[in-house]
Amino acid sequence: MPVSIEPRKRPRQARAAATVEAILEATAHILEREGLGALNTNNIAVRAGVSVGSLYQYFPTKQAILTEIIRRKRRRLVDGIERALRAVDGATLADGVDGLIAATIEHQIAWPRLARTLEAAEAFLPLERETEALKQSLAAHIGGFLAEHGIADVEVATQDLIALVRGMIDAAGLAGETDRAFLARRIGRAARGYLMRSQADTV
Amino acid sequence: MPVSIEPRKRPRQARAAATVEAILEATAHILEREGLGALNTNNIAVRAGVSVGSLYQYFPTKQAILTEIIRRKRRRLVDGIERALRAVDGATLADGVDGLIAATIEHQIAWPRLARTLEAAEAFLPLERETEALKQSLAAHIGGFLAEHGIADVEVATQDLIALVRGMIDAAGLAGETDRAFLARRIGRAARGYLMRSQADTV
DNA sequence: ACCTGAACACCGTTCAAGT
């Protein structure tokens, strides 16, 4: 039987909302400091200052907690990308790509271990459909921008760009890098190299 | 207390060696088809055709089984890279990079879900030191090659190249791509774009 | 040396009782 990952009920009172936030904060904290292996519901409840029973009032499974954290993070990513695209509206391809890279770095580098751990956690969660929807959404946004600038094979290009940007940011985050401008320049070189030759291919 | 991940004892008889191989094969099979969430030791034992007791004779923990699979996979990657580097000895930078990309694709794209799942599994395993050693080894090999061709900031360049190559291959694998030549060409564009501008920067 | 499977321990989840 598929594991339930949907929140169980909405908190109606302020203290209940605080309980939910405390559970999510405790989970993120444990993931960033100790990793997935150290995460269990007792752990979470103790750090959140509530009982396990309360935890299970709002989340039917441990995986539902992880799912909520992932969904919030994804929402922030999409918001960040949308904001970046509005900001670079009418800009050149190179400037636009730089804006997208900066927005993604901003989103991904703050808690590198948490980011990596959440990606690992996805292997346990039945989120394929949502992941697909996220990709579609990013593809629509980013692909639209690329198409406006004459990039061929937009779907593949979008997949490739997202993959190389994420790969390089994750590696930098795990290596402890904090100089975002330096990282953005390197990613920009790879991305523009990819895109310029992609344009050339279409000539 | 740290989880033990070292093999418990070496098989001495042929049937024991067969048992170990069956356990590893069963684990890889479950990971590729059903993912980490479906992996448990009963599962593994049943599919391997042995009892749980036998499994625990050779592996002290479930994580030790995952560790052995990861170690074998890493060994194959290093071998493949070394072979590729010997093959492109004396070649141009562009040809050498193409050779490295092809070797990495060959290694990573065969069982894309298994590859992704193993990366996720690393979040549970105390493999930091080995992961660091692997990076050092790859950095020594690939960095040496890059340095011979006048690439600046070799350590960062190596990290970036590995990250973008892996990121793009993983994404392609999960998207179900099977055309390795097409994928190699796209990765080559990004990698050469990164490196050529990197060279230009040094002028 | 190798194998088996019932027994034990831990952690995810439930539920009866409370405010």
Add this chain to the structure above:
DNA sequence: ACCTGAACACCGTTCAAGT
């Protein structure tokens, strides 16, 4: 409506008995 924590179930691991 929300909270608590003891009880239950499942799966990782052990161990006594077997070939």
